[in-house]
Amino acid sequence: MTPDPITKGVLAGDPRAIARAISLVEDEQPAGVDVLRAVYPHTGRAYVVGITGPPGAGKSTLVDRLATEVRRDGKKVGVIAVDPTSPFTGGALLGDRVRMGGHSADAGVFIRSMATRGHLGGLARATGDVALILDAAGYEVIIIETIGVGQDEVDIVRTADISIVMLVPGTGDEVQALKAGIMEIADIFVVNKADREGADRLVESVTANLTLQTFAPGEWRPPVLKTVATGGEGVAELWARIGAFRAHSDDVGRVPLGNGARTRRERRQRERHEYRLRDLLSHRFLRHVEQSLGPGELERLVEQVASRQTDPYSAVTALLQRVMNTQA
Amino acid sequence: MTPDPITKGVLAGDPRAIARAISLVEDEQPAGVDVLRAVYPHTGRAYVVGITGPPGAGKSTLVDRLATEVRRDGKKVGVIAVDPTSPFTGGALLGDRVRMGGHSADAGVFIRSMATRGHLGGLARATGDVALILDAAGYEVIIIETIGVGQDEVDIVRTADISIVMLVPGTGDEVQALKAGIMEIADIFVVNKADREGADRLVESVTANLTLQTFAPGEWRPPVLKTVATGGEGVAELWARIGAFRAHSDDVGRVPLGNGARTRRERRQRERHEYRLRDLLSHRFLRHVEQSLGPGELERLVEQVASRQTDPYSAVTALLQRVMNTQA
Numbered sequence: 001m002t003p004d005p006i007t008k009g010v011l012a013g014d015p016r017a018i019a020r021a022i023s024l025v026e027d028e029q030p031a032g033v034d035v036l037r038a039v040y041p042h043t044g045r046a047y048v049v050g051i052t053g054p055p056g057a058g059k060s061t062l063v064d065r066l067a068t069e070v071r072r073d074g075k076k077v078g079v080i081a082v083d084p085t086s087p088f089t090g091g092a093l094l095g096d097r098v099r100m101g102g103h104s105a106d107a108g109v110f111i112r113s114m115a116t117r118g119h120l121g122g123l124a125r126a127t128g129d130v131a132l133i134l135d136a137a138g139y140e141v142i143i144i145e146t147i148g149v150g151q152d153e154v155d156i157v158r159t160a161d162i163s164i165v166m167l168v169p170g171t172g173d174e175v176q177a178l179k180a181g182i183m184e185i186a187d188i189f190v191v192n193k194a195d196r197e198g199a200d201r202l203v204e205s206v207t208a209n210l211t212l213q214t215f216a217p218g219e220w221r222p223p224v225l226k227t228v229a230t231g232g233e234g235v236a237e238l239w240a241r242i243g244a245f246r247a248h249s250d251d252v253g254r255v256p257l258g259n260g261a262r263t264r265r266e267r268r269q270r271e272r273h274e275y276r277l278r279d280l281l282s283h284r285f286l287r288h289v290e291q292s293l294g295p296g297e298l299e300r301l302v303e304q305v306a307s308r309q310t311d312p313y314s315a316v317t318a319l320l321q322r323v324m325n326t327q328a
Numbered sequence: 329m330t331p332d333p334i335t336k337g338v339l340a341g342d343p344r345a346i347a348r349a350i351s352l353v354e355d356e357q358p359a360g361v362d363v364l365r366a367v368y369p370h371t372g373r374a375y376v377v378g379i380t381g382p383p384g385a386g387k388s389t390l391v392d393r394l395a396t397e398v399r400r401d402g403k404k405v406g407v408i409a410v411d412p413t414s415p416f417t418g419g420a421l422l423g424d425r426v427r428m429g430g431h432s433a434d435a436g437v438f439i440r441s442m443a444t445r446g447h448l449g450g451l452a453r454a455t456g457d458v459a460l461i462l463d464a465a466g467y468e469v470i471i472i473e474t475i476g477v478g479q480d481e482v483d484i485v486r487t488a489d490i491s492i493v494m495l496v497p498g499t500g501d502e503v504q505a506l507k508a509g510i511m512e513i514a515d516i517f518v519v520n521k522a523d524r525e526g527a528d529r530l531v532e533s534v535t536a537n538l539t540l541q542t543f544a545p546g547e548w549r550p551p552v553l554k555t556v557a558t559g560g561e562g563v564a565e566l567w568a569r570i571g572a573f574r575a576h577s578d579d580v581g582r583v584p585l586g587n588g589a590r591t592r593r594e595r596r597q598r599e600r601h602e603y604r605l606r607d608l609l610s611h612r613f614l615r616h617v618e619q620s621l622g623p624g625e626l627e628r629l630v631e632q633v634a635s636r637q638t639d640p641y642s643a644v645t646a647l648l649q650r651v652m653n654t655q656a
Contacts, residue, residue, distance in 0.1 A: 324652055
């Protein structure tokens with residue numbers, strides 16, 4: 001397939017073309033960028049749901065149930081399961097087939113797992129690009145699930161249209177999450193495995209923490225929901241609350257939002273675009289540096305640093321000054 | 329403290345100065361770079377041991393026991409415990425005090441835990457900088473422990489002087505690790521919790537996998553060791569094998585090594601330097617872009633991308649071309 005039929009296929013929602021486009025993007029093929037450029041004007045319609053939580057919180061089960069709710073609403077749903085702890089925690093490599101489960105016969109559901117390794121271009125960038133492809137292909141809701149590890153993964157969730165933080169009773173994770181500031185990104189809290197001992201205590205402690213925060217009039221106050229994802233309990237309620245948050249953030253705010261956005265959702269989208277621009281910029285610059293260096297030049301620099309003739313900080317300053325005077 | 333006394337303190341091995349220098353580096357203070365530049369000529373003496381393994385493999389216990397072995401050899405040891413899955417798996421935030429355990433009264437041991445969040449400059453860069461400070465402070469062995477997650481973490485371990493991959497029986501992790509290519513980075517395999525059922529089977533399967541590989545004459549063949557870190561079993565053997573690998577890689581190779589290195593260890597060190605130069609370069613470039621953009625300029629670009637007047641790929645190309653013509 002040449003890029004053009006792939007682009008057409010993506011825009012027509014053809015799963016084979018979508019899978020092919022995703023592979024091109026993941027492998028950093030120039031044809032992948034061509035597809036992204038071509039489909040980009042057709043993006044911006046999908047609602048992006050970010051879900052994060054500790055390993056073992058039941059993320060994939062919850063996302064599976066949530067996808068069912070989205071389908072009941074008559075909407076197409078794309079799922080991007082990001083597992084940066086692969087290979088060690090296993091998730092992503094188990095493959096999409098397992099994940100598809102009951103959705104495998106449903107063309108309205110597209111599930112893609114992504115592991116860190118093998119992503120030449122960085123996981124966050126790949127995730128963003130895959131979301132654009134699914135968006136262009138007409139998936140109206142895109143769920144991105146990830147464990148809340150590195151800054152990149154947190155940013156993926158934080159800049160989604162809505163950020164959901166999952167917790168489970170009895171792990172003590174909420175204390176750690178509180179300390180590390182991950183609670184601050186939540187638009188909705190979900191206490192999963194809510195039939196376990198300690199669930200109510202966990203709900204109370206998260207709620208108590210929220211009462212310590214001040215909310216401006218009209219500001220969204222994150223609800224704390226209970227789910228038992230394996231049995232589907234609480235999932236319809238979660239989907240309803242996602243809808244409520246969406247309506248809230250599509251509202252034209254009365255307070256100035258600061259970056260030219262008219263609504264809270266627009267502000268979030270702008271953050272997402274800015275994050276991606278920075279990421280892409282740094283990636284492209286490194287590629288440019290590699291191309292503009294003479295043969296053996298980087299090697300000589302490494303040799304000088306290794307032999308302590310210079311230090312890495314001075315070496316990079318000199319290199320930066322030189323490269324900046326060449327044409328991009 | 330001004331940078332100069334800090335540098336002096338670091339070179340004298342003063343723990344307070346070391347801790348202060350690390351904080352400056354972690355917070356990306358300009359004084360931190362001053363310290364790094366000043367101590368850099370005094371680095372390159374430490375032997376860097378990278379250890380990776382799945383959550384629950386008993387890494388911190390093994391590292392603790394290994395530190396005891398290093399001390400028995402009369403060498404000072406620095407430990408950098410990297411936990412990029414914090415906050416959710418907890419490790420790093422539990423703090424260094426817990427980790428210090430039996431070493432707390434021993435000035436020959438320095439332990440520093442690092443979590444992702446709060447590292448403005450990226451975890452890999454921070455880890456490398458902390459290692460340089462410990463190296464300059466006279467720690468002869470530096471152990472960097474991390475779970476094998478993102479590419480950055482794998483690179484930290486891969487470019488250490490020796491890379492140790494830990495596995496535990498009964499988790500199925502070895503299959504995942506095999507698939508994802510993490511086994512390829514091991515100079516030594518450690519099957520920890522070797523008193524558990526399935527340990528021998530795991531050793532056999534890793535050994536069988538190694539027999540499928542071809543090793544050149546004189547090439548190091550990764551041993552598969554069994555340990556029970558909680559009881560200290562197998563740890564002296566591990567330390568002995570680390571010594572054997574060190575001797576092997578300090579040997580002047582008979583095969584050309586490709587990047588100007590005379591020994592395998594030098595080759596590894598060059599890879600580490602190259603990795604760090606790239607990372608530092610990209611970080612500095614982004615800072616330069618931010619400084620060279622006019623007020624509101626990035627915001628306008630984001631707005632154009634958000635409104636689909638342009639796509640991110642074209643926007644970045646244009647931005648890159650413009651920034652490259654300004655002085656670094």
